[in-house]
Amino acid sequence: MIVRVLGSAAGGGFPQWNCGCPNCRGVRTGTIKAKPRTQESVAISADGASWILINASPEIRQQLESFDPLWPREPRHWPVAGIVLTNGDLDHCLGLLSLRESHPIVVYATQATRDGFTEGNALYRTLERFPGQVTWRALGLGEETSLGNDGAGLGITAWPAPGKLPLHLERHREPSSGDSVGLVIRDRRTGGRLAYFSGVAGPSPQLDAALADADVVFFDGTFWSSDELIAAGLGTRRAEDMAHWPLGGTQGSLPYLAGLKARRRVLIHVNNTNPILRDDSDERQSVANAGAEVAEDGMEIAL
Ligand SMILES: [Zn+2]
Numbered sequence: 001m002i003v004r005v006l007g008s009a010a011g012g013g014f015p016q017w018n019c020g021c022p023n024c025r026g027v028r029t030g031t032i033k034a035k036p037r038t039q040e041s042v043a044i045s046a047d048g049a050s051w052i053l054i055n056a057s058p059e060i061r062q063q064l065e066s067f068d069p070l071w072p073r074e075p076r077h078w079p080v081a082g083i084v085l086t087n088g089d090l091d092h093c094l095g096l097l098s099l100r101e102s103h104p105i106v107v108y109a110t111q112a113t114r115d116g117f118t119e120g121n122a123l124y125r126t127l128e129r130f131p132g133q134v135t136w137r138a139l140g141l142g143e144e145t146s147l148g149n150d151g152a153g154l155g156i157t158a159w160p161a162p163g164k165l166p167l168h169l170e171r172h173r174e175p176s177s178g179d180s181v182g183l184v185i186r187d188r189r190t191g192g193r194l195a196y197f198s199g200v201a202g203p204s205p206q207l208d209a210a211l212a213d214a215d216v217v218f219f220d221g222t223f224w225s226s227d228e229l230i231a232a233g234l235g236t237r238r239a240e241d242m243a244h245w246p247l248g249g250t251q252g253s254l255p256y257l258a259g260l261k262a263r264r265r266v267l268i269h270v271n272n273t274n275p276i277l278r279d280d281s282d283e284r285q286s287v288a289n290a291g292a293e294v295a296e297d298g299m300e301i302a303l
Contacts, residue, residue: 001044001045001046001154001185001187001190001192001194001302001303002044002045002048002300002301002302003042003043003044003194003216003218003300003301003302003303004042004043004044004067004069004298004299004300005042005268005295005296005297005298005299005300006038006041006042006043006053006057006063006064006066006067006297007037007038007039007040007041007042007057007059007063007297008037008038008040008268008269008270008294008295008296008297008299009037009038009039009040009269009270009271009272010039010040010091010222010269010270010271010272011039011089011090011091012039012091012271012272013036013037013038013039013059013272014027014034014036014037014270014272014277015027015028015036015272016272019234019272019273021232021234021272021273023272023273023274023275023277023278024272026278027277032278033278033279033280034277034278034279035296035297036297037270037277037296037297038057038059038062038063038297039057039058039059039091040055040057040091040092040198040268040269041053041054041055041056041057041059041060041063041092041095042054042055042196042218042268043067043069043070043080044154044185044194045069046153046154046187046188046189047153048069049069049079050079050081050148050149050153051069051070051079051080051081052080052081052082052083052084052147052148052154053080053082053083053084054083054084054086054183054196055083055084055085055086055091055092055093055095055198056083056085056092056093056094056095056096056098056099057091057092057094057095058090058091058094058095058098059095060095060098060099061095061098063297066297066298067298076103078103078105080105081106081147081148081149082106082107082108082137082147082148083096083105083106083107083108084107084108084109084139084147084156084183085107085108085109085113085117086161086180086181086182086183086196086198086199087113087163087166087179087180087181087199088112088113088116088117088165088166088169088179089166089167089199090166090167090168093113093117096117096127096134097123097124097126097127099127100126100127102129102130102133103133104132104133104134104135105127105133105134105135106134106135106137107134107135107136107137108136108137108138108139108145108147108156109136109137109138109139110138110139110140110141110158110178110179110181111138111178112176112178112179113178113179114136114138116165116166116169116173116179139156139158139178139181140158141158141159141160141177141178141181142157142158142159143157144156144157144186145157147185153187153188153189154185154186154187154188155185155186155188156183156184156185156186157183157184157185157186157210158181158182158183159181159182159183159184159206159207159209159210160177160178160180160181160182160206161180161181161182161197161199161200161201161207162177162180162201162202162204162243163179163180163199163200163201163243164179164180164201164242164243165179166179180199180243182195182196182197182198182199182200182207182210183195183196183197184196184210184214187303190303192215192216192303193213193214193215193216193303194214194215194216194217194218194303195210195211195214195216195217195218195262196218197210197211197217197218197219197220198218198219198220198268198269199220199222199243199244199269200219200220200244200245200253201240201243201244201245202240202245203245203256211260211262212260212261214260214262215262215263215264215303216262216263216264216265216266216301216303217257217260217262217264217265217266218266218267218268218295219253219257219265219266219267219268219292220244220245220253220267220268220269221247221267221268221269221270221274221276221294221295222239222242222244222246222269222270222271222274223239223244223246223247223271223273223274224246224247224248224274224275224276224283225239225246225248225249226238226239226240226246227239228246228271228273228274229273232273234273247267247274247276247283247287248283248286254286254287254290254292255290257290257291257292258290258291258292264293264301264303265290265291265292265293266292266293266294266295266299266301267287267292267293267294267295268295270294270295276294277294
């Protein structure tokens, strides 16, 4: 299985359009050691020919163009056999609306994520112009489903990753266990296992079980500390209020990740305020000391 990181930043990207924090200013002006990053999405393939996207970011067009295996190979063609949504946040779904050029697409999502995106959404009609324009495939929790057209290729299991409702649905519906999921993707030929948990609110026995046998783990790298936004004067909510487990500190996710037996631990969905974005920061060194790494756009891993 090949995993290609198309985008590694949290919602807003890095730099974020309305942010003048030291990281965003520094990456714009080239005065810090850091690379810009687009919003989180990865492409996965068992054979290098047929691809699956995890999440459809607002920068999907640029991301598809950035990686030539995702280019069309015929006058009308798309080598992407399916798009998996980990939740209904707009930084994971908005890209779907950019795929409106009359091409059939297949989307894997929980019922909660599907309903949250399609119900009452007038813009979604652009993907309902002909029968079969979007085929939704249900992601059940804890059951393996085949991904893509080739049943022998990849199997996917979604696990509840307790989080929160997408911002635009808060106060409009009750939270449910399908609102946010982590994924285990298994290559049925090689047995390689990828765990993909880009939004994790905190430790849980289910998380332990899902990560136990993974060869490679992609994990929530949104915030270094609980009060990162508050300390920077950028917001009032703590990391936990946004359902993200901060990396730093003795109770942080970094010591937890260090204890996994996976051979690679990759932090993704990194918020633009996070000091791990700076290649020479102390926090980046702590990531390395924990045997982990920070995802960047264009990173590729084979497993
Ligand atoms: Zn910023």
